[in-house]
Amino acid sequence: MKLLILLGPPGAGKGTQAQLLTSKYGYVQLSTGDMLRAAVKAGSEVGKQAEAIMKSGGLVSDEIVTKLIADRLDGESQATGFIFDGYPRTQAQAESLDALLSERGLKLDHVIELDVDEDALVDRISGRYTCARCNEGYHDRYKLPKTAGVCDVCGSTEFKRRPDDNAETVRTRLAEYRAKTAPILPYYEAKGLVTRVDGMADIEDVTASIDRILGEETVGTPA
Ligand code: AMP
Numbered sequence: 745m746k747l748l749i750l751l752g753p754p755g756a757g758k759g760t761q762a763q764l765l766t767s768k769y770g771y772v773q774l775s776t777g778d779m780l781r782a783a784v785k786a787g788s789e790v791g792k793q794a795e796a797i798m799k800s801g802g803l804v805s806d807e808i809v810t811k812l813i814a815d816r817l818d819g820e821s822q823a824t825g826f827i828f829d830g831y832p833r834t835q836a837q838a839e840s841l842d843a844l845l846s847e848r849g850l851k852l853d854h855v856i857e858l859d860v861d862e863d864a865l866v867d868r869i870s871g872r873y874t875c876a877r878c879n880e881g882y883h884d885r886y887k888l889p890k891t892a893g894v895c896d897v898c899g900s901t902e903f904k905r906r907p908d909d910n911a912e913t914v915r916t917r918l919a920e921y922r923a924k925t926a927p928i929l930p931y932y933e934a935k936g937l938v939t940r941v942d943g944m945a946d947i948e949d950v951t952a953s954i955d956r957i958l959g960e961e962t963v964g965t966p967a
Pocket of ligand 1: 776778780801802805829830832833908917
């Protein structure tokens with residue numbers, strides 16, 4: 745069982761790398777952003793509470809996101825690993841995660857910090873979109889589908905963009921990252937868990953660096 749946190753500002757490539765690791769090793773991606781977007785779409789109580797906050801680029805309450813994570817951890821008892829993507833984002837969430845894991849006899853193996861040049865983030869974020877059916881990620885300049893307008897993975901011709909991927913909201917999201925999320929790095933550094941990876945490298949090179957950290961280049965079972 746491998747447990748890994750991907751930490752980095754919006755647009756650093758956490759979701760992209762989490763998806764690649766998921767298809768390579770069968771790990772379960774736990775993205776609180778994805779869970780919250782699903783809750784908004786479903787119109788649930790959590791979704792109603794989160795929607796306006798997400799639109800503004802602020803952070804949803806620690807209680808809500810920790811509950812989402814706890815429920816998913818309990819629902820995936822067969823998992824061979826978990827990738828935390830976009831969680832924890834505050835010191836309180838980091839401490840809650842420790843408690844959730846120790847209650848379940850689990851422990852973190854790695855915190856991977858995706859280090860990126862902030863100037864590149866707005867450019868990355870404003871060009872990104874996903875397949876509306878399977879959620880595969882694309883980008884207007886860096887990752888186009890092999891056949892224009894057709895998803896490489898599932899063949900769908902429907903794509904979507906996130907409402908919070910606009911320049912103004914991105915600035916708030918970056919400010920939230922700097923104020924509340926970056927300060928949790930020392931907490932994990934003190935536990936000896938943090939490895940920094942150059943998030944400006946090509947997608948495959950970032951994956952290769954993460955593979956090295958996981959030490960699973962040869963034992964992983966490609967899907
Ligand atoms: P993401 O997809 O990770 O960029 O998250 C999108 C938005 O969902 C964020 O800007 C926050 O409003 C909210 N969100 C996602 N994860 C968390 C979290 N761990 N704590 C608080 N808010 C979150």
